Amino acid sequence: MNRPGHGLLGRRIFSAGLVSQLVLVLIFAAGCSLEKMALKKAAGMLTAPSAGTVFTGDDDPELVAGALPFAIKFYESLLASLPEHAGLRLRTGSLYIMYASAFIQAPADMTPATEVESRQVLLARAKKLYLRGRDMLLAGLERKNPRLREQLRARQFKKALSPYGLKDIDFLYWAAAGWVAAYSIDPFDMSIGLTLPEAAALMNRVLELEPNYSDGAVHNFYILYYGSLPQGLGGDENKAREHFRQAEKLCGDSDTSYLLSLATTVAVKNQNRQEFISLLKKVMEFNPDQAPQNRLVNILNKRKAAWLLEHVDDFFLPPEDGQEDSTGGERKK
Numbered sequence: 001m002n003r004p005g006h007g008l009l010g011r012r013i014f015s016a017g018l019v020s021q022l023v024l025v026l027i028f029a030a031g032c033s034l035e036k037m038a039l040k041k042a043a044g045m046l047t048a049p050s051a052g053t054v055f056t057g058d059d060d061p062e063l064v065a066g067a068l069p070f071a072i073k074f075y076e077s078l079l080a081s082l083p084e085h086a087g088l089r090l091r092t093g094s095l096y097i098m099y100a101s102a103f104i105q106a107p108a109d110m111t112p113a114t115e116v117e118s119r120q121v122l123l124a125r126a127k128k129l130y131l132r133g134r135d136m137l138l139a140g141l142e143r144k145n146p147r148l149r150e151q152l153r154a155r156q157f158k159k160a161l162s163p164y165g166l167k168d169i170d171f172l173y174w175a176a177a178g179w180v181a182a183y184s185i186d187p188f189d190m191s192i193g194l195t196l197p198e199a200a201a202l203m204n205r206v207l208e209l210e211p212n213y214s215d216g217a218v219h220n221f222y223i224l225y226y227g228s229l230p231q232g233l234g235g236d237e238n239k240a241r242e243h244f245r246q247a248e249k250l251c252g253d254s255d256t257s258y259l260l261s262l263a264t265t266v267a268v269k270n271q272n273r274q275e276f277i278s279l280l281k282k283v284m285e286f287n288p289d290q291a292p293q294n295r296l297v298n299i300l301n302k303r304k305a306a307w308l309l310e311h312v313d314d315f316f317l318p319p320e321d322g323q324e325d326s327t328g329g330e331r332k333k
Helices: 006-011 019-028 032-046 061-081 086-109 116-141 149-153 157-161 166-185 196-209 213-228 236-251 256-267 273-283 291-309
Strands: none
Touching: 006 149, 019 149, 061 086, 061 291, 086 157, 086 166, 086 291, 116 149, 116 166, 116 196, 116 236, 157 196, 166 196, 196 213, 213 256, 236 256, 256 273, 256 291, 273 291
């Protein structure tokens, strides 16, 4: 079965386009005070809102995949010198999660079944990076509430999260996203599974603060969350479909992630082959140039949808005798 996580990239990969220039700034900075000034200037440039679409608008996923690791480690090196810089911490932690989703877990999910070892290595790496990003973001949230994790473990969700407002919403969203994505890699890891209510509490706070957060990002998260989890752990098809409808209203003309989310969770769980194929065809029909700011994620979604359509029988029983496959081909015998 497919697992959640593929839609995370669409939540804004931030630019590292000025990295080479900033490296020079750091190299030639002399003296402690001047170096600190250069570091802060570099961090400010890298986390500026205007740097938002250089990667997300790209039409070359391989180029982005090659550039991101350097960008992430550069951000992390700055963060080591400026641990109090909230914007830099947010950018670094969220990029770990985005990179793991788009360029490690997604390729792992599409690895041939015969290459089991390669697949497991990739998934283990993705899980590790999801948790690294999550922990980095939780550390940032703990600056406002040092007892956050303790209160979350005690299920004191209101007390734990009441200190956080709109300024903290990105931290809350990405920490929750990385948390659940790590569980999606290994649903048998109960050390994470038993903590899912804590992750859900973070995202519930996002929903309270901004129901339409990031053009439907919060709703896509809930499609994955409610659609993929067993009922005993909080899964709920009705809630998943309600969030699907909300996501469709908010980003139906700009981001196809919500279509993939419902297809790979609810449709598979219900063994609804026709719905699965219908949703994936909508992804394939979408023109990435229609939403330049999300061009990269929609190109990646089309690749994933094409692979899923080619491997329908890996997720569903074949059509009954005498029936035609919804892809337009004849049933397999």
